Amino acid sequence: MNDFREITPGGRPFTRMYLNVMLWFVGRAVQAAARQDLEVKREFEALPHRFTFALTAAPDGPSMVVGKDETGRVKYLGRRPGDYPLHVRLTLKSMEALFLLFTFRESTATATARDRLYVEGGLPEACAVVRILDIVQVYLLPKPVAKLAIKRYPRWRLKRHTWDRAMVNLRAVIGY
Amino acid sequence: MRLPDYYEFCCRVKIVAGHDALEKIPALLGALHAARPMIITDRGVAGAGLLDVVVGALQDGIVIGAVADEVPSDSDFKVVRRLAKVYQQKDCDAIVAVGGGSVMDTAKGVNILVSEGGDDLMAFTGAGALKKRLKPLVAVPTTAGTGSEVTLVAVIADHEKNLKIPFTSYFLLPDIAVIDSRMTLTLPDVITSQTAMDALCHAVEAYTCLAKNPVSDACALEAISLIAGNLLKVMKTPADRDGRLALATAATLAGMAFSNSMVGMVHTLGHSVGAVCQVPHGTCMAVLLPYGLEYNMHKNGEEAGELLFALAGDAVFARTPRDRRAKQTVASIRALNQDLYEVTGGRHPRCLGEVTGPDGKIRVPRARLPEIARVALGDASIFYNPEALDEDDLLMVLEAAWEGIPLDPARIRKG
Numbered sequence: 001m002n003d004f005r006e007i008t009p010g011g012r013p014f015t016r017m018y019l020n021v022m023l024w025f026v027g028r029a030v031q032a033a034a035r036q037d038l039e040v041k042r043e044f045e046a047l048p049h050r051f052t053f054a055l056t057a058a059p060d061g062p063s064m065v066v067g068k069d070e071t072g073r074v075k076y077l078g079r080r081p082g083d084y085p086l087h088v089r090l091t092l093k094s095m096e097a098l099f100l101l102f103t104f105r106e107s108t109a110t111a112t113a114r115d116r117l118y119v120e121g122g123l124p125e126a127c128a129v130v131r132i133l134d135i136v137q138v139y140l141l142p143k144p145v146a147k148l149a150i151k152r153y154p155r156w157r158l159k160r161h162t163w164d165r166a167m168v169n170l171r172a173v174i175g176y
Numbered sequence: 177m178r179l180p181d182y183y184e185f186c187c188r189v190k191i192v193a194g195h196d197a198l199e200k201i202p203a204l205l206g207a208l209h210a211a212r213p214m215i216i217t218d219r220g221v222a223g224a225g226l227l228d229v230v231v232g233a234l235q236d237g238i239v240i241g242a243v244a245d246e247v248p249s250d251s252d253f254k255v256v257r258r259l260a261k262v263y264q265q266k267d268c269d270a271i272v273a274v275g276g277g278s279v280m281d282t283a284k285g286v287n288i289l290v291s292e293g294g295d296d297l298m299a300f301t302g303a304g305a306l307k308k309r310l311k312p313l314v315a316v317p318t319t320a321g322t323g324s325e326v327t328l329v330a331v332i333a334d335h336e337k338n339l340k341i342p343f344t345s346y347f348l349l350p351d352i353a354v355i356d357s358r359m360t361l362t363l364p365d366v367i368t369s370q371t372a373m374d375a376l377c378h379a380v381e382a383y384t385c386l387a388k389n390p391v392s393d394a395c396a397l398e399a400i401s402l403i404a405g406n407l408l409k410v411m412k413t414p415a416d417r418d419g420r421l422a423l424a425t426a427a428t429l430a431g432m433a434f435s436n437s438m439v440g441m442v443h444t445l446g447h448s449v450g451a452v453c454q455v456p457h458g459t460c461m462a463v464l465l466p467y468g469l470e471y472n473m474h475k476n477g478e479e480a481g482e483l484l485f486a487l488a489g490d491a492v493f494a495r496t497p498r499d500r501r502a503k504q505t506v507a508s509i510r511a512l513n514q515d516l517y518e519v520t521g522g523r524h525p526r527c528l529g530e531v532t533g534p535d536g537k538i539r540v541p542r543a544r545l546p547e548i549a550r551v552a553l554g555d556a557s558i559f560y561n562p563e564a565l566d567e568d569d570l571l572m573v574l575e576a577a578w579e580g581i582p583l584d585p586a587r588i589r590k591g
């Protein structure tokens with residue numbers, strides 16, 4: 001039977017590593033933005049008690065989980081969505097699709113339109129999560145790159161573009 | 177046309193259409209090894225005499241196991257559970273759903289329970305929860321609008337928890353859609369115009385929004401030209417069988433298009449106007465469609481312009497310079513709304529401010545527009561809209577649609 005190769009999914013260690021790092025940083029940036037940015041803060045406040053969401057790649061690719069704790073504080077909860085009851089789960093069909101998204105060659109909107117991203121959970125909450133992720137991308141990415149990732153680059157006040165941006169990035173690095 | 181680098185299209189529904197298509201149902205069910213269908217419908221359909229037409233067409237060819245004609249206008253878990261029990265007690269082996277969106281959704285829910293067993297619908301909500309073929313389902317639409325006879329979703333309310341639960345699966349696609357002109361021949365004029373405008377929106381949005389693809393485009397274009405060529409004719413001559421069949425076919429084609437390519441901001445806003453102020457879906461669609469096209473024109477003007485041929489015919493298309501076509505498309509839709517307004521004696525509204533309830537009072541008070549905008553932010557169709565929309569943008573569009581004035585191009589923030 002050795003003539004018949006069996007091929008198992010997985011591999012591509014570079015892609016996996018890159019995505020793990022990106023998701024870790026984006027997760028911490030969401031936590032940072034929830035403390036630094038008024039709009040993100042308000043979005044989270046409007047979400048249900050102990051709201052938790054995950055962004056993952058199927059079948060069991062890299063993931064990130066973010067949620068509110070008992071007191072409403074937003075926290076990056078790690079990379080194992082199975083450990084939490086999720087309100088919203090955004091799943092990319094494959095690691096490749098997640099890679100497209102996180103190399104900013106494709107926006108969340110295009111990923112959805114191309115049937116590469118699907119949403120489970122409450123739709124109004126999922127819409128809020130996408131809005132939050134869009135804002136976080138604006139914080140993390142230089143303008144030309146962010147423009148590819150979102151539909152419309154926002155016109156922010158100078159303080160948000162400079163001070164808040166620096167603080168979100170700093171807080172994401174130190175995890176506070 | 178821009179070709180997407182990847183797309184999916186699936187519509188495995190057999191379509192049987194004609195002036196006497198209902199008579200084919202017994203043979204079609206036989207081919208699916210079913211011999212005792214349950215008919216699911218609502219009081220309105222029965223009251224209009226349509227149930228008798230269906231029963232008459234079926235009874236010589238097949239045993240009808242049960243007739244349930246009490247589906248309320250908002251499907252709900254309790255109704256689904258009750259009907260599933262009837263299906264089992266009466267030993268049925270297929271479902272014939274006769275009605276509009278609510279009946280179709282209910283029938284899809286019943287089909288889940290009778291095929292999978294148990295009475296817990298919630299076990300089948302998530303992606304991939306349904307894993308095998310369900311019982312044969314024949315959909316007989318009685319309005320020419322929603323396209324539910326070819327869509328894979330069912331939205332069923334859980335009134336105890338006050339939730340609307342969406343079910344999505346290719347297994348929820350009916351096996352057969354039977355489009356028979358007799359089912360829409362007696363539709364009242366305003367319902368005819370509302371539902372046709374809903375179908376028009378499905379086609380236009382499928383063609384102009386982000387998930388468009390060449391296969392759904394083909395469906396959308398044909399749907400648009402059938403509606404443009406037949407709607408006013410049918411409004412003036414309601415008993416026009418061929419015109420009715422054309423509109424019903426258009427609704428099915430538009431359903432095929434949008435269930436694969438989705439819809440955009442016209443539905444985003446329309447769903448929330450409907451939810452906040454209880455305005456019929458088709459009315460919202462008719463009023464809002466020109467605004468969706470205006471708002472997105474800097475992004476999808478090319479596509480909107482391509483629709484002019486289907487919408488206004490070859491002469492108008494040829495005489496309109498290319499860079500004016502998108503605007504002419506919007507003008508044609510506004511003109512269609514105006515014609516419908518006149519032919520219904522003012523009962524087909526042209527703006528949100530003109531929408532009235534059965535009591536003659538204004539249905540959408542201007543003061544509620546901010547609330548509508550807020551609700552709209554949570555509607556998933558917003559993802560598929562070409563241009564971004566935040567709460568201010570939604571409100572700006574609603575204000576214009578309330579007054580019935582074109583959007584101010586200076587207020588559209590371009591991404």
Ligand SMILES: [Fe+2]
Nearest residue numbers: 374378443457
């Ligand atoms: Fe619709």
